[in-house]
Amino acid sequence: MILDLHAHSDASEDSRAPLESYLKWLQRKRDLLPIDGIVLTEHRQWDAAADYRDLEDRYGILILRGAEVETDYGHILVYGVNDDITRRFDFTNVRLSAQEVVSEVTRLGGVAAPCHPGRPTIGLCEHYERKPPLDGVVAVEALNGGSRRGENERVQGLIERHGYGAFGGSDAHLVSLIGICATEFDDDVRSVEQLVAALQGGRYRPVDFREQVRAARGGA
Amino acid sequence: MSALSFDAVDVGDELPQLELTLSGEQVRGYAQAADMPGGRFMSDEAAKAEGLPGQIVPGNLSVALFSRLFTGWSAGVRLKRISATFRALVRPNVPLRISAVVTEKHASDHGNFLECDLVLENAEGERLVTGTASVELPG
Amino acid sequence: MSRTIDRSMVGEEFDHTEFPRITEAQILAYAASYGETDPRYTDPAAAARGPDGGLIAPPTFAVSLRGRHFMPRELPRNIGRNGFDAGKDIEIGVPIRPGDVLTASSTVHDIYEKTGRSGTMTFIVFRTTVTNQRGETAAVVDQKMMFR
Numbered sequence: 001m002i003l004d005l006h007a008h009s010d011a012s013e014d015s016r017a018p019l020e021s022y023l024k025w026l027q028r029k030r031d032l033l034p035i036d037g038i039v040l041t042e043h044r045q046w047d048a049a050a051d052y053r054d055l056e057d058r059y060g061i062l063i064l065r066g067a068e069v070e071t072d073y074g075h076i077l078v079y080g081v082n083d084d085i086t087r088r089f090d091f092t093n094v095r096l097s098a099q100e101v102v103s104e105v106t107r108l109g110g111v112a113a114p115c116h117p118g119r120p121t122i123g124l125c126e127h128y129e130r131k132p133p134l135d136g137v138v139a140v141e142a143l144n145g146g147s148r149r150g151e152n153e154r155v156q157g158l159i160e161r162h163g164y165g166a167f168g169g170s171d172a173h174l175v176s177l178i179g180i181c182a183t184e185f186d187d188d189v190r191s192v193e194q195l196v197a198a199l200q201g202g203r204y205r206p207v208d209f210r211e212q213v214r215a216a217r218g219g220a
Numbered sequence: 221m222s223a224l225s226f227d228a229v230d231v232g233d234e235l236p237q238l239e240l241t242l243s244g245e246q247v248r249g250y251a252q253a254a255d256m257p258g259g260r261f262m263s264d265e266a267a268k269a270e271g272l273p274g275q276i277v278p279g280n281l282s283v284a285l286f287s288r289l290f291t292g293w294s295a296g297v298r299l300k301r302i303s304a305t306f307r308a309l310v311r312p313n314v315p316l317r318i319s320a321v322v323t324e325k326h327a328s329d330h331g332n333f334l335e336c337d338l339v340l341e342n343a344e345g346e347r348l349v350t351g352t353a354s355v356e357l358p359g
Numbered sequence: 360m361s362r363t364i365d366r367s368m369v370g371e372e373f374d375h376t377e378f379p380r381i382t383e384a385q386i387l388a389y390a391a392s393y394g395e396t397d398p399r400y401t402d403p404a405a406a407a408r409g410p411d412g413g414l415i416a417p418p419t420f421a422v423s424l425r426g427r428h429f430m431p432r433e434l435p436r437n438i439g440r441n442g443f444d445a446g447k448d449i450e451i452g453v454p455i456r457p458g459d460v461l462t463a464s465s466t467v468h469d470i471y472e473k474t475g476r477s478g479t480m481t482f483i484v485f486r487t488t489v490t491n492q493r494g495e496t497a498a499v500v501d502q503k504m505m506f507r
Contacts, residue, residue, distance in 0.1 A: 121478050177337075283419050284417070284419045287418045298451075300450070
């Protein structure tokens with residue numbers, strides 16, 4: 001099962017992609033992007049009332065939700081967001097304690113996974129060069145579709161040294177970039193609870209569709 | 221230039237790309253025409269004095285280049301909205317590729333509209349500027 | 360560095376500028392400066408025969424209208440006066456034509472903070488609404504400035 005674990009709809013201030021446009025795009029590009037579902041990880045926010053079951057039924061694509069928060073060790077994706085987690089953390093705070101996020105999110109039933117670790121300033125690799133490693137990290141985003149040359153490659157050493165699980169996500173902010181990087185799970189993931197369990201279980205790997213997307217580009 | 225009809229366009233279609241390299245002089249020319257007095261757009265020396273690596277291309281020029289994708293694509297196309305995020309510095313004397321892909325089309329009583337993703341990238345495929353455009357196309 | 364921003368200024372107008380009458384030369388110069396070739400914006404004779412009945416300004420022309428004040432004077436100095444253009448959003452309204460007298464009204468539309476490759480940044484979105492002498496909206500331009 002293949003899920004894009006990192007995507008931003010127009011609910012994120014720097015994205016211009018309506019959710020439904022993502023779904024239409026994936027439906028149309030199914031042969032190129034075999035994505036079974038996406039996880040919306042909006043910047044610094046959580047809308048407890050959002051319900052996309054109707055869109056899931058209409059497009060046959062799983063829609064899960066998480067969040068991308070900002071900490072003293074860079075950005076972190078939070079999966080399994082619940083009321084306890086949102087009461088504990090103000091997602092709009094750009095100076096959260098990464099250790100507290102990782103430890104408390106885990107304790108409260110979720111998973112906190114550093115994203116784009118190879119990116120300057122907001123990626124884990126740079127912070128590990130001068131600060132102690134975080135306790136409790138189980139996985140990092142080894143493949144990020146928005147990263148620049150060398151940034152994804154930088155993460156390999158981090159994963160090997162610390163034994164982190166490796167997943168992938170597009171970090172899409174545009175419709176046409178959804179699904180270009182994703183995660184292949186050995187097990188079925190149909191809910192946020194199953195996603196959290198799967199990320200803790202380690203039976204997954206990043207998948208990269210960027211080359212075939214580039215190869216398929218043509219002119220109108 | 222003949223007019224492309226709405227029916228002839230499909231989601232996923234890519235517009236003809238623009239490949240160009242801006243000279244420092246072209247960047248200065250745009251900055252002057254657009255009333256942008258910043259030294260960073262005028263010369264390497266002035267830009268470096270501001271802590272930049274050298275002369276940079278104004279974001280407004282990137283947006284103007286995006287608009288050329290549409291004005292050069294089909295007669296009668298009307299750009300209704302254009303947006304851009306400036307992700308990284310764009311420098312003169314660097315080959316650039318500017319592209320657009322249709323991501324949505326919708327027809328209504330008010331007209332026929334396309335939504336497009338926009339990308340300005342360097343030769344290494346790094347996306348320096350990204351954006352979207354809404355355009356109206358004749359039926 | 361303190362990043363406390365007074366959000367009470369969101370929505371307040373900080374600039375209101377009436378520009379000199381737009382000229383054909385101004386439109387042609389702007390179009391030429393970025394290599395525009397569409398005759399609607401570059402060829403007055405051809406444009407006169409076209410659907411607009413005359414030369415009109417290119418879609419992004421409104422960004423060349425620089426008001427008296429680029430930003431509010433009361434923004435805290437400690438966020439830095441030397442910001443970077445982080446993005447643009449232009450809603451294009453009625454065509455701008457030679458002879459138009461345009462007025463631009465600018466407000467602080469939004470202020471927020473986030474972290475990125477450059478560290479912690481304050482983003483301020485300035486919204487400029489450009490209207491013509493008939494009160495019609497020619498453009499609404501959101502300029503996102505990044506300060507660090």
